[in-house]
Amino acid sequence: MGTPSADVAPPPLSPRKRLLAASISLFYRNGIQATGVSELCEVAGVSKRTLYQLYGGKDELIAAYLAHLREKRVSPAERNLFDDALAPRERLAQLFDRPDPARFRGCAFHNASVELTMPGHPATPVIHEYKESFERRIAQSAREAGCKEPEELGRALMLLFEGATALATSTGDLAAFDAARPVAEKLIGDAAA
CATH class of the missing domain: 1.10.357.10 (Tetracycline Repressor, domain 2)
Structure with missing residues (x-):
């Protein structure tokens, strides 16, 4: 087995992590109410269906966003x-x-x-x-x-x-x-x- 190349890209973030990253960027900068589900999904590169499957909705994503900030x-x-x-x-x-x-x-x-x-x-x-x-x-x-x-x-x-x-x-x-x-x-x- 060979050693990994230095130019190998890290694995892509999961859809859950991409949604969380998008919420961190958009909610703080633009405000929670000003940030729509469509914008969150576009920035995260996921469908609305994926957001609802992973978080249940925007309200639960907001809670996850704040929990992440608290922990970090x-x-x-x-x-x-x-x-x-x-x-x-x-x-x-x-x-x-x-x-x-x-x-x-x-x-x-x-x-x-x-x-x-x-x-x-x-x-x-x-x-x-x-x-x-x-x-x-x-x-x-x-x-x-x-x-x-x-x-x-x-x-x-x-x-x-x-x-x-x-x-x-x-x-x-x-x-x-x-x-x-x-x-x-x-x-x-x-x-x-």
């Missing part, structure tokens, strides 16, 4: 928050670093929550679990930093982060993170004293 920790703030190589206080403060303006369109979970108003949508539990786990991780970092009342600090930092993110998304001005950072640093400093 795609935002820099989130990756850093879970980076145990960083000091706990640094993990907390970096939440308020300015995101890359070329890639920023807010929090995918917040955006989805705003767009998905149907009660019982399959993505709703994914959104709630993500936000709750994010807040718990902030509180855990506060605990590791030796802060008093880490859950209370975690809640305050979560509110501040969510507010900065929402404001930056609404106005297109990332200065919201610059304004939030000294407030966060004061809260962290006071809780660590």
Whole structure:
């Protein structure tokens, strides 16, 4: 048996993975409601029938998209928050670093929550679990930093982060993170004293 050639292409992605990749690209950039099933299928190179066979419909694909983002920790703030190589206080403060303006369109979970108003949508539990786990991780970092009342600090930092993110998304001005950072640093400093 010979060795594989270096120019052998990797196997193509499955239709399920192509649909997920298309949703990641289109839902965040264009919005969930603005992205139709036809566009998703065209970008993924699959039929509508395939989407419905694999995911049951667009709503279930939305839930899978958000579950994938949750598992992969795609935002820099989130990756850093879970980076145990960083000091706990640094993990907390970096939440308020300015995101890359070329890639920023807010929090995918917040955006989805705003767009998905149907009660019982399959993505709703994914959104709630993500936000709750994010807040718990902030509180855990506060605990590791030796802060008093880490859950209370975690809640305050979560509110501040969510507010900065929402404001930056609404106005297109990332200065919201610059304004939030000294407030966060004061809260962290006071809780660590």
